Amino acid sequence: MSTQDELRVIALAEFTSAGYSATSLQRIAELAGVSKSSVLYHFTSKEQLLEAAISPAIDQMETVLAPLETIGSLGDRQRFLEDFVDFLLMYRLEVNMFINQGPSLVDVPVIERGSALVVRLAQFFSQNSQSVEENMRFGIALGGAAYMLCTASTYGLEFPADETRAALISIMSELLAPISTR
Amino acid sequence: MSTQDELRVIALAEFTSAGYSATSLQRIAELAGVSKSSVLYHFTSKEQLLEAAISPAIDQMETVLAPLETIGSLGDRQRFLEDFVDFLLMYRLEVNMFINQGPSLVDVPVIERGSALVVRLAQFFSQNSQSVEENMRFGIALGGAAYMLCTASTYGLEFPADETRAALISIMSELLAPISTR
């Protein structure tokens, strides 16, 4: 792995666990075994390092959300949900960071891009219902999943990957099912 | 409201929205219309200001969790859940901060106290089941509720208080119901 890739991976892990503003370039450099100057050679600023760390996840979310407006049958919906859960599992660090720290990182372009996607997703899941509960079910599913996938390990909870996937799909299906099928 | 109380309220709001480490004492002082020195007169350090800001919430959580081990009937359980939801609503800022930034604030005593309470709560809701899904339902309910109560406003969502309470109780009851009743 190139130094640049290594820095991106380390930065993502630190940004997620300690927080963006609490993570110094110096610390990232030390963890990577290079100098701070080297970090700023590969990335022109701390903010650009953040962009590089999470933009692949936002790109992938864009791809996963592409067929959103064409979902028709319940089968379509189930397939989309599974793809979305796979996305959450694959990019759990990025998602957690976006969910937890996104609101304090407005004006970072990639964060705004992600926010727009979340709004689009929320609109889909509540388009046939303006009820408070319906909107809250979506919020709890999204925020809860992001929380589970990262923060849970704080309490020493570690789950097998396949079981995690199955459980997540099951719970989110339940939370996000159309009213008519509940 | 005394200057001290005002500082605590402002600090809590800023810590929650911008993050603990991203919030400077200077900024808190400016928002309160006093000098930075004045902040450090009322609170001996930034960390102690954090303690003062969230310890009332942790105290209240301790009170709410007190009857946890004596819960017997489904009625007990329902009453506890309602009390817990009321606690979440009352201390939404503190809870959000604890959930989102707690893991990066270990070694702060009040955070550790809160973590112990969450562990105790998790054990209750999964004591009769070590299944992955059961544990995840708890995590999603807790993390999701915390997310909804604060971050959702980022996306311009604002719900009436009473509807929020009812919906939250309904959703969390569903997520945390004993397996036997599902």
Place this chain on the structure above:
DNA sequence: GAAAGTGCTGACCGATCGGTCAGCTATTCT
């Protein structure tokens, strides 16, 4: 073999951080 480019470094910069301290003002206590 000179020139150009890549990866990386230490020295250094201004700004800001959390925190200390002496001292000011106004109120309260004796």
Place this chain on the structure above:
DNA sequence: AGAATAGCTGACCGATCGGTCAGCACTTTC
């Protein structure tokens, strides 16, 4: 009236922050 206390302040401190820059070693290109 005088002493003590509470509330608050500006000046200042060392440390650390993100970021700049000249220059080093090495490889590739011409």
